[in-house]
Each structure stands twice: as C-alpha cells, then as structure tokens.
Amino acid sequence: NDEYEQFDREIEAMGVRIKDADAVKVRDDVFDEVTLMALYKLVHKKLISAIGGPISTGKEANVFYGERDGLGLAIKIYRIQTANFKAMNEYLAGDRRFSSVRGTRKALIFAWTKKEYSNLARAHEVGIPVPEPLAFDRNILLMTFLGEDEVPYPQLRNAAVEDYGAVYGTILDYIKRLYQEARLVHADLSEYNILYHEKPYLIDMGQAVTLDHPRAPAFLIRDVKNLNRYFSRYCDVPDEEEVLRAITGT
Numbered sequence: 001n002d003e004y005e006q007f008d009r010e011i012e013a014m015g016v017r018i019k020d021a022d023a024v025k026v027r028d029d030v031f032d033e034v035t036l037m038a039l040y041k042l043v044h045k046k047l048i049s050a051i052g053g054p055i056s057t058g059k060e061a062n063v064f065y066g067e068r069d070g071l072g073l074a075i076k077i078y079r080i081q082t083a084n085f086k087a088m089n090e091y092l093a094g095d096r097r098f099s100s101v102r103g104t105r106k107a108l109i110f111a112w113t114k115k116e117y118s119n120l121a122r123a124h125e126v127g128i129p130v131p132e133p134l135a136f137d138r139n140i141l142l143m144t145f146l147g148e149d150e151v152p153y154p155q156l157r158n159a160a161v162e163d164y165g166a167v168y169g170t171i172l173d174y175i176k177r178l179y180q181e182a183r184l185v186h187a188d189l190s191e192y193n194i195l196y197h198e199k200p201y202l203i204d205m206g207q208a209v210t211l212d213h214p215r216a217p218a219f220l221i222r223d224v225k226n227l228n229r230y231f232s233r234y235c236d237v238p239d240e241e242e243v244l245r246a247i248t249g250t
C-alpha cells in the first residue's frame with residue numbers, strides 16, 4: 001500500500017538497502033507506524049545501513065539481520081500488539097531501575113527494550129559473551145550479530161557440542177559472573193537462549209532482573225533447574241543446592 005511504498009522510497013533515499021524480499025513480507029505484519037518511526041530514526045542516525053531478512057519471528061519479538069558499514073547487526077523488534085503485557089509488568093515492577101514505568105502498552109514495551117539494552121550492556125561490561133548492545137529506539141534494539149554469513153550461530157539445543165561437561169562449566173561461570181559482577185539474574189535461561197559457536201553466548205536478556213528484585217532468588221533457581229535438566233542428559237551435573245551456592249558465593 002501507499003504507506004509502505006513511501007517507506008521504501010524514503011528508506012532507500014537514506015541509502016538503506018532492503019536486502020531481502022522476505023523482509024518486505026514480514027514487514028507488513030510487524031512494521032506498524034511506531035516501529036517505522038523508530039527504524040527511520042536509527043537509519044537517519046546512520047546506525048543501520050542495510051536491512052536483511054527475518055532471523056526469528058518469536059512470540060514477543062522479531063529479529064532481523066542488518067548491517068552497519070559491513071558490521072553484522074541483529075535488529076530485535078518487540079511487537080507492540082502481541083506482547084505479554086501482564087508478565088512483562090511483573091519483571092519491570094520489581095526492578096528498581098524500571099519500577100516507575102506505568103501506563104500504556106507502548107510505554108511498557110519501550111521500557112522493556114531499554115531494559116534489555118541495559119542488561120546486555122552490564123553483562124558485556126563485565127566480559128560475559130553476549131551480543132554487544134549498540135543502540136535502542138522505542139521498541140527496537142540494535143546489537144552485534146552473532147553468526148556468520150547472515151546465519152546466526154545455532155541455539156545450544158541444536159549445536160554440535162563435543163564436551164558437554166566443559167560447556168556446562170563455562171555457562172555456570174557466566175551465570176556466576178552475571179550474578180556477582182553484573183548483579184543480574186538472567187531469568188529465562190534455557191537451551192534456546194544460549195547460542196553456541198566454539199563457546200556459549202547468552203542472549204535474550206529483556207527479562208533479566210537486578211538482584212534486589214523480590215523474585216530474583218526464584219528466577220535464579222528456575223535458571224539453574226533448566227540448565228541442570230538440559231545438561232543432565234549429556235553429562236554429570238552437581239545438585240542444584242551446590243550450584244546455587246557456587247553462583248551466589250554463599
């Protein structure tokens with residue numbers, strides 16, 4: 001329709017290539033007006049120079065491949081319409097950084113986007129392998145792309161892992177540093193939210209909370225249970241209590 005033709009014209013006028021016909025297809029579903037405006041801004045600031053195809057169309061967000069001067073980007077776009085408003089609210093309300101966020105669905109999604117940016121930045125600062133967050137605007141988060149030739153590294157559940165015991169140890173070390181140095185609990189840790197290529201990478205940190213969140217201890221226990229459930233199929237794992245003590249240093 002007219003709006004999209006205008007979008008294409010304007011975005012091309014800004015020098016951005018639409019790399020993939022698929023991107024155009026998905027665009028019609030997810031690029032509402034708010035998202036288009038946010039995208040304009042990121043393009044205008046020269047933070048995006050090419051937009052590629054969709055990498056993932058999840059329940060809460062869509063992820064597109066992108067580039068900025070040859071650097072691969074993951075462009076994560078939170079859906080404003082279908083987001084799980086109630087669940088998000090609980091994670092936000094208990095987190096002092098975001099407890100004052102109130103109001104519309106939109107405001108909540110924008111805060112959520114900023115929260116994922118902040119969480120990735122904290123993890124990245126202490127040296128945990130995560131995508132480096134580059135920018136955010138409204139419901140769009142830009143981060144470095146973890147993959148090769150526009151193909152993301154596989155999720156842990158699909159990865160060819162040689163030494164599960166070693167990978168388990170590495171992930172435990174990440175969680176411990178996330179807790180002790182970045183002062184965060186991931187809160188959605190699973191074989192889906194870990195990418196693997198030579199080493200594991202933690203992703204999807206929108207729901208991660210600071211340690212003062214009233215539910216942080218429960219989220220940490222859930223993360224450890226998930227991790228042990230998955231790895232116990234492939235290697236010996238210490239019991240939960242012991243793992244929790246190692247993470248919290250108690």
Ligand code: ATP
Binds near residue numbers: 074144192204
């Ligand atoms: P949410 O659970 O927050 O609603 P989601 O689960 O759809 O969203 P993510 O887990 O962050 O979102 O990303 C979905 C998929 O997109 C990942 O499994 C991965 O394949 C790909 N992806 C996300 N971020 C990156 C990245 N930085 N580099 C490469 N691929 C990525």
Ligand code: MN
Binds near residue numbers: 192193
């Ligand atoms: Mn995910």
